Amino acid sequence: MLNSLSISETEETGRVSERFRRIRFRDIIRGVPWIPVTILVIFLVCGLFGSFITPHDPLKTDLRAVKKPPFFQQAGDMKYLLGTDAIGRDILSRIITGAGVSLQVGFAVVVFAGALGALVALLSAYLGGWVDTILMRITDMFLSMPYLIILIALAAVLGPSKNNVILIMAVLGWAGYARVLRSEVLRIKNADFIKLAIVARAGKARIMFQHIFPNIINTLVVLATLQLGNVIIMESSLSFLGLGVPPPEPAWGSMVADGRIIMNTAWWVSTWPGIAIMLVVLSSNLLGDWLRLRLDPKFRQL
Amino acid sequence: MINYILRRLIQAAICLFGISIIVFLLSHLSGDPALLMAPPEAKPEDIQALRVVLGLDKPLYVQFWMFISKAVQGDFGQSIRWGKPCLELWLMRFPNTLLLGGAAMAFTFVVGIPTGILSAVKAGRWFDNFGKAFALAGQSMPVFWVGLMLMLLFAVALGWLPTSGMGTWQHLLMPAFTLGWYFTAAITRMSRSAMLDVLDSEYIKMARIKGLPEYVVILKHGFRNAMIPIVTLAALNIVTLLNGTVITETVFNWPGIGLLIVNSIFARDYPMVQTCVLIASALFIFTNLIVDVLYAYIDPRIKYQ
Amino acid sequence: MISNDNILVVQDLKTYFYTSRGVVKAVDGVSFELKKGETLGLVGESGCGKSITCFSIIRLVPPPAGHIVGGKVLLHGEDLLIKSEKEMTRIRGSRITMILQDPMMSLNPLFTIGEQIAEPIRYHQKLGKLEVWEKVKEMLRLVHIPSPEVRMGEYPHQMSGGMRQRISGAMTLSCQPEILIADEPTTALDVTIQAQFLSLLKEIQQKVNLSMIVVTHDFGIVARICDRVAVMYAGKIVESAETRELFNNPAHPYTVALLNSLPKMEEKVDKLYSIEGQPPELHALPPGCSFAPRCPQVKEICLRDFPSQKEITLDHYASCWLHG
Numbered sequence: 001m002l003n004s005l006s007i008s009e010t011e012e013t014g015r016v017s018e019r020f021r022r023i024r025f026r027d028i029i030r031g032v033p034w035i036p037v038t039i040l041v042i043f044l045v046c047g048l049f050g051s052f053i054t055p056h057d058p059l060k061t062d063l064r065a066v067k068k069p070p071f072f073q074q075a076g077d078m079k080y081l082l083g084t085d086a087i088g089r090d091i092l093s094r095i096i097t098g099a100g101v102s103l104q105v106g107f108a109v110v111v112f113a114g115a116l117g118a119l120v121a122l123l124s125a126y127l128g129g130w131v132d133t134i135l136m137r138i139t140d141m142f143l144s145m146p147y148l149i150i151l152i153a154l155a156a157v158l159g160p161s162k163n164n165v166i167l168i169m170a171v172l173g174w175a176g177y178a179r180v181l182r183s184e185v186l187r188i189k190n191a192d193f194i195k196l197a198i199v200a201r202a203g204k205a206r207i208m209f210q211h212i213f214p215n216i217i218n219t220l221v222v223l224a225t226l227q228l229g230n231v232i233i234m235e236s237s238l239s240f241l242g243l244g245v246p247p248p249e250p251a252w253g254s255m256v257a258d259g260r261i262i263m264n265t266a267w268w269v270s271t272w273p274g275i276a277i278m279l280v281v282l283s284s285n286l287l288g289d290w291l292r293l294r295l296d297p298k299f300r301q302l
Numbered sequence: 303m304i305n306y307i308l309r310r311l312i313q314a315a316i317c318l319f320g321i322s323i324i325v326f327l328l329s330h331l332s333g334d335p336a337l338l339m340a341p342p343e344a345k346p347e348d349i350q351a352l353r354v355v356l357g358l359d360k361p362l363y364v365q366f367w368m369f370i371s372k373a374v375q376g377d378f379g380q381s382i383r384w385g386k387p388c389l390e391l392w393l394m395r396f397p398n399t400l401l402l403g404g405a406a407m408a409f410t411f412v413v414g415i416p417t418g419i420l421s422a423v424k425a426g427r428w429f430d431n432f433g434k435a436f437a438l439a440g441q442s443m444p445v446f447w448v449g450l451m452l453m454l455l456f457a458v459a460l461g462w463l464p465t466s467g468m469g470t471w472q473h474l475l476m477p478a479f480t481l482g483w484y485f486t487a488a489i490t491r492m493s494r495s496a497m498l499d500v501l502d503s504e505y506i507k508m509a510r511i512k513g514l515p516e517y518v519v520i521l522k523h524g525f526r527n528a529m530i531p532i533v534t535l536a537a538l539n540i541v542t543l544l545n546g547t548v549i550t551e552t553v554f555n556w557p558g559i560g561l562l563i564v565n566s567i568f569a570r571d572y573p574m575v576q577t578c579v580l581i582a583s584a585l586f587i588f589t590n591l592i593v594d595v596l597y598a599y600i601d602p603r604i605k606y607q
Numbered sequence: 608m609i610s611n612d613n614i615l616v617v618q619d620l621k622t623y624f625y626t627s628r629g630v631v632k633a634v635d636g637v638s639f640e641l642k643k644g645e646t647l648g649l650v651g652e653s654g655c656g657k658s659i660t661c662f663s664i665i666r667l668v669p670p671p672a673g674h675i676v677g678g679k680v681l682l683h684g685e686d687l688l689i690k691s692e693k694e695m696t697r698i699r700g701s702r703i704t705m706i707l708q709d710p711m712m713s714l715n716p717l718f719t720i721g722e723q724i725a726e727p728i729r730y731h732q733k734l735g736k737l738e739v740w741e742k743v744k745e746m747l748r749l750v751h752i753p754s755p756e757v758r759m760g761e762y763p764h765q766m767s768g769g770m771r772q773r774i775s776g777a778m779t780l781s782c783q784p785e786i787l788i789a790d791e792p793t794t795a796l797d798v799t800i801q802a803q804f805l806s807l808l809k810e811i812q813q814k815v816n817l818s819m820i821v822v823t824h825d826f827g828i829v830a831r832i833c834d835r836v837a838v839m840y841a842g843k844i845v846e847s848a849e850t851r852e853l854f855n856n857p858a859h860p861y862t863v864a865l866l867n868s869l870p871k872m873e874e875k876v877d878k879l880y881s882i883e884g885q886p887p888e889l890h891a892l893p894p895g896c897s898f899a900p901r902c903p904q905v906k907e908i909c910l911r912d913f914p915s916q917k918e919i920t921l922d923h924y925a926s927c928w929l930h931g
Contacts, residue, residue, distance in 0.1 A: 140313070141320040144590060146582045148545035149563060150324075153579050156567040157328055233444045237549055240446045241564060256447055260553075267454055274447035282442035426671060504712035510667055511707075512727040512779065513700030523715055530717075 033290045036283035043280050047100035054093035055081070058250050062088035067266045083268040085258055091269065094250040095276050101251045102232050102280065105166055109231045110224045112170035117177025118220055122208045124178070125185035136182070142175035151234065155243040162245045165235055173231070177223055184216045218295040225288035229281035236277050252277050310594055314587045321583045325576050326369050373580065379573035383566065388577040392559060398468060399547050399558030405474055406482035406543060414486040415532065418493025422501060422528075423520060433490055440487025445546050449480040449553040466555035477554040481546045489536055496531040500524050537593035544582060614818050615641040615664075615703075615786055620678035622656075622663045629890035633659040633673075635842035638916075641786065646812065646819040648833030648850070650826065650865070652886055656842040657822045661788045665703055666695050682786075701731040704779040708791040710771035714763035714778075721759030724778045731782045746777040749814075750807060769800035773807065780811065787812075788820045793828065805832050826869055830854065838862050841887050841897035844916075848923035858925040860902045896928070904929060 046053060062084070069076045070083040070091075082091040124135040151168055158164045188194065189212070197207050238244030239253025247254060252273040259269030352358075358365065372378070378388040421433035456476060457465040463472050500506065501524055509519045551560035559578060566574035622634040634656045641647050649657045662668050663675050666687065680687040682702065687695065707713045714723060724743045728734060734742065740759070747755035750773040763771060772792065779787065789808070793801040809832055812819060821833060829836050829850060837847035838861065846859040857863045864882045884901035887893065893900060899909040906928055914926045 137316065138320075141317045144317050144583070144587050145321055145324075146544050146579075146586050148548055149579055149582050152548065152563065152567060153328055153575055156575075229442060236444050237446060240444075240549070241552065243567075253444075253446075256450065260450060263450065263454060264458055267458070270447070270450050271454070274444065274451065277447065278439075278443045281444075282438065285438060285442055504707055504709060505715040507667065508707060508713045508775075508778070509715075509726075511665065511699055511705045512730075513696050513698065513782075514726060514730055515696055518730075526717055527715065 031290075031294075033286055036286040036290075039279055039283040040287065043099045043276075043283075044103060046096040047103040050097045050100050054090075054096050055079075056090035056093045058089060058093040058097040059248050060089065064088065067262065067269075069266070070268050070272075082272050083266070085255075085269045086262055086266070091255075091272050094255060095252070095272060098250045098252045098255065098273065098276070099280075101162070101245055101249060102235060102277070105162065105169075105235045105245070106228050106232045108166045109169040109173060109235075110228050112166070113173035113227070114177050114220055114224050116170065116174035118181055118213070118216065120174065120178040121181035121185050121216070122212060125182045126189060126204070126208050126212065135178075139175045139178045139182075142172065143179065145172070147172060148234065148237065151238065152241065152243055155238055160238075160243050160246040162249070165238060165244050169231060169234060173227070176227070177220070180223060181216050181219060184219050185212055188212050188215050222288060222292045222295060225284055225291055228284040228288075232277060232281055232284075236273075307595055310591050314591050317587050318584055321587075322370060322373070322580060323366070325580050325583070326366050328572065328576060328579070378577040378580075381566070381571055381574045383569040383571040383574065388574050391574065392562070392577055392581060395557060395559045395562050398556065399551070399560060402474070402477055402481060402550070402556060402558055403543055403547065405478035406485065406546075407540075409478060409482040410486045410489055411536075414489035415493045418490040418495075418532075419497045419525065419528065421490070421494040422497030423524075425498060430494075433494065437487045437490040437494075440483055441491070443483070445480060445484055445549045446553050448483050449476065449550055452476045452480060453553070468556055473556075477550050477556050480553070481543065481550045484546060485539065485543055488539060489532070492535045493528070493532050496528040496535075497524060499531075500528040503527075533596070534593065537589065537596075540586075540589055544586060610643040612643050613640045614643040614683065616679070616681040617660075617664065618679040618681070620660065620663055620680065621676045622659055622668055623674060623676050624672045625674070626672055626890065631889045632842050632892065633889060634663055635892075636678075637839070637842070637844055638678075639837050639844060639847060641818050641820060643785075643818055644812070644816050645835060646821060646833045648829040648836040649820060649822045649839060650824065650829060650836055651839035652824060654886055654889070655839045656889075657839050658790050660839070661705060661790055661820065661822060664788065665699050665705060667699075697731070700727040700779065700784070701782040702784050703786045703788065704782075704784040705788040705790060706772070706775045706779055706792055709795045710768060710775050711763065711795075713775050714771060716763055719760050719762055720766070720774055724759075724774070724781055727778065728781050742781060743777075746781050747774075749780070749811065750774070750777045752777070768796055769804065772796060772800075772804055776807070776811070780815075780817075783815060784817070786818045786820070788822070790822045791824070792821070793825075794823075801828075802831075808832060826854075826866065838865070841892060842889060843897065843913075843926065845898065845927070846923075846925040852920070852923050856920070856923070858919050858923065858930055859898075859927045860904050860929070861898050862925075864903075896926075 065077075065080065065084050065088045067086060068080050068084040068088075071078050071081050076083065080090050080092070082095070084090055085094075120135050120139065124132045124139075151172060154168045154172075155164060158168070194207060194211060197211050202211070235244055236251065236253030236256070239251040240257045242254070242257065244253055245251040255273040256270045259266065259271070259273075263270060360368075376389055378392075380386065381388050381391055384391060417433050417436070421430045424430050453465050453476065456463045463476055464470075467473055501520075505527075506519060506523055509523045510516075514522075547558060547560035548563055549560070550556065551558045552564050555561065559582075563575065563578045563582075565571075566578065617640070618638050620634055620637045621632070624631040624633055637656070637660055639647065649660065651657050659668065659673075664680050664687070666675065668675055675688060678688065682698070687698070690698070714720070721740070721743050724746055725739050728739050728742050743759060744755040747758060752758055752770060752773060758766075763774075766774065772795075787808075792808070793804055796804060805828060808819070808821075811817060819832075821828065823829060833850050835847065836850050836853050837844045838853075838859065839845065840861050846853070846857070846862050848856075848858075853862065854866065857866055861882075868881055882901060883903075887897055887900070893910070895908075895910045895912055896902070896905075896914055899905045902909065909928050914928045916924050916926045917930055918924050919930050
């Protein structure tokens, strides 16, 4: 009976490390949420090439064109599409330039905090023992701080500047990444391909950075995208309070603050920058959600 | 259970200690505190005298010890701006924030959790899509902007509500809504996600197999199991409420500790700032602790770890 | 004691899943009968549709993708597929019940065992509070759980795997159902516990004259406790017969192959035998017999037409062109 039927040819294991799916570009492109991506790209372009696109100089004041409403209202002007503020600066130009500020700060913070968080996670989870305990205690400590309050306090103490904002937010923000990535690393640590690497006498650093790290990049990217929105909101909150990016550089948060005093007569000055913030944050949140579904459907607990 | 509580208490104390170090160093970060706190026309001898009074001539660790030991007794120093003991000022303002926070939380739980759970139960249908959109939009708007837009609509345009200050329930409405907005959106998402996960599990299938009516399956088995992650995440995120009070109170001029912090910062009133930050951190840490203990009570598995 | 009455008759049951990849015909025209007191085994590889068949019988096919699109499920002659949801809720747990594969996941970690066993009793039977708890204790004794009064107040995580599965049994049998469907009941248990559990099932069956459907991929279990077996492949039943008859005279090549994959202790082989190829994608089934691509005895007609069921010998049915 054994002879009349052949032996199985199924060999589906292949390279063990491929158990953790490598994402191919073709896979990613399928089902991309185009609207958020387009919005983000538009703002990115504004941020990078703002100086070429703005219809007016964002810093130039024109006291003859003070508090002009947006073009669709009665006293409005096509020259100043979204209106002008209390000292005659064009709102649209300032929003375009402000995109650069927000995105610069956003990306910088997310990259630094993410890198730092990943490093802590790798060291903590892989080395274990007292390294893990100490690093986790420190992480817990950072996570148990009232973020915005300490942010404000530090920003006030160090003085408002773009670099200070980036620095403080990175220093306070890495803990979130560390905690999530640590569980990822713990999960991967026990995988077969890591055991194989150990048997092959690979050094600890090599295992951490060459083997484990590529497998947590997915999570890191998802976290970073989701955090981008938060960072932009925090930065704009700081700028709103006057502790963030200082004038004359146009920051969306400070633009909203400028408009607050003249809200009775010029509603548009506060409104447009807020809409810009909302669009960017919403788009990055949607993108982050989609990435999370794409890269790991079991992720819903984040 | 007692063991667990003790462990968490020790953890909390260590956390707080670490934070107090940072807080203590705050005023030393931007240079000589005496210089910062002295009035601009002070002479060098006066500044030196101030240094001695503040204990700044002593080594750092001695200063820190003084700081800690005084803080534990409730002495946080004097507010430079208002000339009164910091703690007293803080206690005066705290009830206002409590009121605001309470109103915001009520709004959040009453609106957020049911919306999220209903979204999960009716996954894929119109209510779900509406819920998801609401939650997403809510989390994408900065709190200060939400507040200002509300003000624009209800106070400036419609004139129904006052723009700022505290007093009547009308004063409470917009700030509470603003403060609760972000948190509500977050809770809706969390509730939905937690409920979906629970509804996927085997014991829910089993409950249906046993022939239990659907409402029992959802409310008894689904809801209670979902509440654990919801409550945990919700409580852990109460800090966003605390963070939010700073902005909300500033926007609406609500006389609570959020506004106090901001005013103190701009007045360079470091003792007050230190007080506020330290107490806020302590509040947060101990809220977490209480949450963890409650969690252990609801979920019997934790106790045995 | 197997009577001659059919307690459950499934006729041409079809359950399809509508997915973005196409229509998955998970259950595609399944028919079988279950006699009172009988144990029917439902065997096949993973994904062949055995579990979905069971869920379809009690109408717990997961929405929104899954739909029962055709057929009849007759319980004592009444068609379950046309009953209202309210009526089905009453039938589930009290007349037909099921135990699932993973005992840890089947029990709600937040409620005591006593509570979870008491639930169906409360909803299906009008008993007083004390009577309910007495019943719970009685059920625990039935499944050989010692000190039921103590165990009643404990939580699932405090029990071992074997005990949990027995508690699952207690939970589902508390209302004296007529039919028990067991979906891979021993797969998640240790080998040593498996035999114990199977004996328990048999014992209960004899005590209360239960009819059982046991879903499994393990022929060992079939040999131990099943009176009849039905072999499923790609959503259809390809062969069914009395257990002994199937083992001695397997008719369908798939059954033959399955039986060949069982390693025999007496024979020494160099390589373990397994069936060539993969089970088909259920949303893109080839025309004709679904097993044809992997069948060593395939003929041309197999690729074109699906063979209808024929009676080969007494009470032994197969769907294969080799047999007419």
